[in-house]
Amino acid sequence: MGANFSRMTQSTTEGAEQAIAILGGTGDQGLGLALRFAKAGRTVVIGSRLPERAEAAAHEVEALVPGAKVTGAGNPEATARAAIVILSVPFEHMAGTTKTVKDSLRPGQIVVSMGVPLAAAIGDGAVRTLGVWQGSCAELVASLTPSGVHVVSAFQNVSAHRLRELEHPVDCDVVVSGSPEPRKAVMALCALVPGLRAVDGGPLANARLVEPLTALLIGLNIRYKVPAGIGIRFTGLPD
Amino acid sequence: MGANFSRMTQSTTEGAEQAIAILGGTGDQGLGLALRFAKAGRTVVIGSRLPERAEAAAHEVEALVPGAKVTGAGNPEATARAAIVILSVPFEHMAGTTKTVKDSLRPGQIVVSMGVPLAAAIGDGAVRTLGVWQGSCAELVASLTPSGVHVVSAFQNVSAHRLRELEHPVDCDVVVSGSPEPRKAVMALCALVPGLRAVDGGPLANARLVEPLTALLIGLNIRYKVPAGIGIRFTGLPD
Numbered sequence: 001m002g003a004n005f006s007r008m009t010q011s012t013t014e015g016a017e018q019a020i021a022i023l024g025g026t027g028d029q030g031l032g033l034a035l036r037f038a039k040a041g042r043t044v045v046i047g048s049r050l051p052e053r054a055e056a057a058a059h060e061v062e063a064l065v066p067g068a069k070v071t072g073a074g075n076p077e078a079t080a081r082a083a084i085v086i087l088s089v090p091f092e093h094m095a096g097t098t099k100t101v102k103d104s105l106r107p108g109q110i111v112v113s114m115g116v117p118l119a120a121a122i123g124d125g126a127v128r129t130l131g132v133w134q135g136s137c138a139e140l141v142a143s144l145t146p147s148g149v150h151v152v153s154a155f156q157n158v159s160a161h162r163l164r165e166l167e168h169p170v171d172c173d174v175v176v177s178g179s180p181e182p183r184k185a186v187m188a189l190c191a192l193v194p195g196l197r198a199v200d201g202g203p204l205a206n207a208r209l210v211e212p213l214t215a216l217l218i219g220l221n222i223r224y225k226v227p228a229g230i231g232i233r234f235t236g237l238p239d
Numbered sequence: 240m241g242a243n244f245s246r247m248t249q250s251t252t253e254g255a256e257q258a259i260a261i262l263g264g265t266g267d268q269g270l271g272l273a274l275r276f277a278k279a280g281r282t283v284v285i286g287s288r289l290p291e292r293a294e295a296a297a298h299e300v301e302a303l304v305p306g307a308k309v310t311g312a313g314n315p316e317a318t319a320r321a322a323i324v325i326l327s328v329p330f331e332h333m334a335g336t337t338k339t340v341k342d343s344l345r346p347g348q349i350v351v352s353m354g355v356p357l358a359a360a361i362g363d364g365a366v367r368t369l370g371v372w373q374g375s376c377a378e379l380v381a382s383l384t385p386s387g388v389h390v391v392s393a394f395q396n397v398s399a400h401r402l403r404e405l406e407h408p409v410d411c412d413v414v415v416s417g418s419p420e421p422r423k424a425v426m427a428l429c430a431l432v433p434g435l436r437a438v439d440g441g442p443l444a445n446a447r448l449v450e451p452l453t454a455l456l457i458g459l460n461i462r463y464k465v466p467a468g469i470g471i472r473f474t475g476l477p478d
Contacts, residue, residue: 127441127445128444129447159475162475171474171475172474175455199459200459200462200463201455201458201459202366202458202462205367206366206455206458208368208451209368209451209452209454209455209458210455212447212448212451213448213452215448216414216440216445216448216449217473219440219441219445219448220438220439220440220473220476223439223441224439224476224477225477226475226476226477228475229475230474230475230476231473231474231475232471232472232473232474233471233472233473233474234456234459234469234470234471234472235410235411235469235470235471235472236398236401236410236465236467236468236469236470237459237463237465237469238463238465
């Protein structure tokens, strides 16, 4: 832990000005985060399996956020260019995408798992979840990343629709789980998005408690007919 | 379904004025609900394994809520006297308590599972959960109740401390899951507690998505040092 950890601390300190890669940044939720981080002035690299799709998404961000520092690249290249790598691909592509970028990851980098094991991955509904051998999608990702890379669980329950409404706050809490220093670095990212509050979710395994919330919220969106997406707020937290 | 269902509908309609039994009503959360329902003018029967403990708890409610219509009884008798039976015992006593009252249950009654499979049940922490063969504590209870009895999942995440602060609203949403008519009857109970909002959680199996929230909240209470208990609110719900 020692050497990798100090490299990580260094990189996250520098990372305040370093690039954020969003793999699957061509999808609704990933593109929403890209827009928000670009609007906050951060350098964003959109990653996709197909570089040309990533570049098209980057142009979309540029069009909506004047002056955005955003580029597109294939997933391995996007990974190599960022301090924080956000995995925003559907659950069925989480393991595969992680394996694809494994050789581009280096000690000290932070990988953020946004995935939820929705049963939609096997053609069943998005209102139910699958059991994951490792306990959660985030732990599955952690089991596939090289030593020294820090996996953090976050952003699962932010509505893509609300992320993309750039003039409005997203009005949602997200629970961030992982080792203390990488967790703090990801909690700091949340502060870049108006109306998005980071809540300290403790160790990574707590993703098991957080990921099911997204399936619950998808069910509520359907039952209450709220296509914009229902969020959560924790009450009673100290300021 | 037909005959039982119409009996149930009848009993829940009458049930607006009928008794609510709270098994495990001598515990913190159960006693908190007893206080709130008694304060709202409802007839409450506190159940316990030991009738004298239930009677002592009923006296406690009477002392705090002048004019409360509350009595105490052994669990089977409390069950027989109520239209809605709330199971508020620790997870390790859920199956046993359900079996104990099985012969007192009748078609049309509603049984509410408040249980969460916290790992505390096996001497591990309350910030983690156990896997339940049936999928959730609520479905475990449903597997043990006679045909015609309607099991509903609710109230898992209401802070006992906030329930017992009778002068303050509890400031929390609860997700209620089960078949439509019994679910509506339990959602109506929530309206009796100031600051408690019922959210339609769909079918009973969704308790699998709701129960883990309590372990998450217990962890947050510890990390943020909020002994009074952190709650949740869903944002973006229609009024």
